[in-house]
Amino acid sequence: MxxxxxxxxxxxxxxxxxxxxxxxxxxxxxxxxxxxxxxxxxxxxxxxxxxxxxxxxxxxxxxxxxxxxxxxxxxxxxxxxxxxxxxxxxxxxxxxxxxxxxxxxxxxxxxxxxPQHLTQRITWELFELGFHYELRDLNRYLARKYWADDLIGHKQLLHSIFPGEAGLVMWSEQFLEDNYGMWNNTLIGVLPYLEKFHELICTWDDAPPLLIVPLMPDSFTDTKCWEVMHSATAFYVQTFFCHFGRPPIVPHSIPL
Known part of the structure; x- marks a missing residue:
């Protein structure tokens, strides 16, 4: 099935x-x-x-x-x-x-x-949890052949989009004090996580050509980062809506 x-x-x-x-x-x-x-x-x-x-x-x-x-x-x-x-x-x-x-x-x-700050962090975590597990389930549906052929490898690819060694569940760690992963404030910090996200969704049908070309450190500029993020976001949101019939839960900045 x-x-x-x-x-x-x-x-x-x-x-x-x-x-x-x-x-x-x-x-x-x-x-x-x-x-x-x-x-x-x-x-x-x-x-x-x-x-x-x-x-x-x-x-x-x-x-x-x-x-x-x-x-x-x-x-x-x-x-x-x-x-x-x-x-x-x-x-x-x-x-x-x-x-x-x-x-x-x-x-x-x-x-x-x-306290208000606790409420903000709980809300932020709900955005993160929703995004992580909706992305997992959408990917398992759209890339089911990859999951069937290499369950461990594709699960590791999914987990590599997010910092930490505990897969999608990172909530036993101390609450982060700065944006991380794809939302890092530096290009060097963004690149490895954006590349993994880019690698994951380029296996889906109708992926935009921009997402099929690998990201290279020597050509990864602010402009290139924005172009890839913009294309990946639009593609993810539209693809999600087509299969769920509703907008996805998307990440938000950490409340500081």
Whole structure:
């Protein structure tokens, strides 16, 4: 069976943390996400669900405060006499299937009053996580022949786009204090990561001619860097939209 792309969101859409006008709601979103974050990252990395959550399901989950106790209490109430589950109960059942009891039970220890800088860094990380794993899944679909022929080699190529030795998951390290990889402030710093990204997407169908020509250090100028980045970005965004039916999650600058 060919690898099929799931159009759901691997991680909460970062806009969820930018939208709440009430501080209490934002605190609830952040607290719930931090409680389930390690387990969910591990699951996405090693044992992805069959269907990823939609933005609405993520919103329901982050704002629910659902626990095993509250689920059990609800089943003993007046609604237990109903013939079938309500829409809210169906959503909770889906949430339970997705995140599991271990994740839901961790929500009792909630963070309150998060500082603004922490909120900014959590939002930045969600952009990074979304980009990493959406790129992985899109590439596994478009370059499935390469993955089938050389699983280890193509996985290493994917991981080489991002600094660090832990693949796509780098979140146990100290938070970065400067932009890195393809977003480095120097051409020397950008080149190795941009070349790997360039190498990865040039295996996709209809890649622009500019992305097929290897990048050479002696001709890699500011102008060349901008041209390749512009072409690669436009190609990635359009290709992603064609297969997911929505815009991709894209990286952002580190909040300093």
């Amino acid at each position: 060919p690898y099929a792309i799931d159009r759901g969101y691997r991680f909460p859409e970062p806009a969820l943390l930018l939208g709440p006008k009430l501080l209490e709601r934002l605190q609830g979103y952040i607290a719930t996400w931090l409680a389930c974050r390690p387990l969910w990252i591990g699951r996405v990395d090693h044992d992805p669900p069959h269907n990823y959550p939609s933005p609405q399901l993520w919103r329901d989950f982050l704002s629910s405060g659902l626990t095993t106790q509250s689920q059990g209490a609800a089943s003993k109430g007046k609604d237990s006499k109903k013939k079938g589950p309500t829409a809210a109960e169906k959503r909770k059942a889906v949430i339970r299937d997705l995140f599991g009891d271990d994740v839901l039970e961790t929500q009792g220890d909630l963070l309150t009053n998060p």
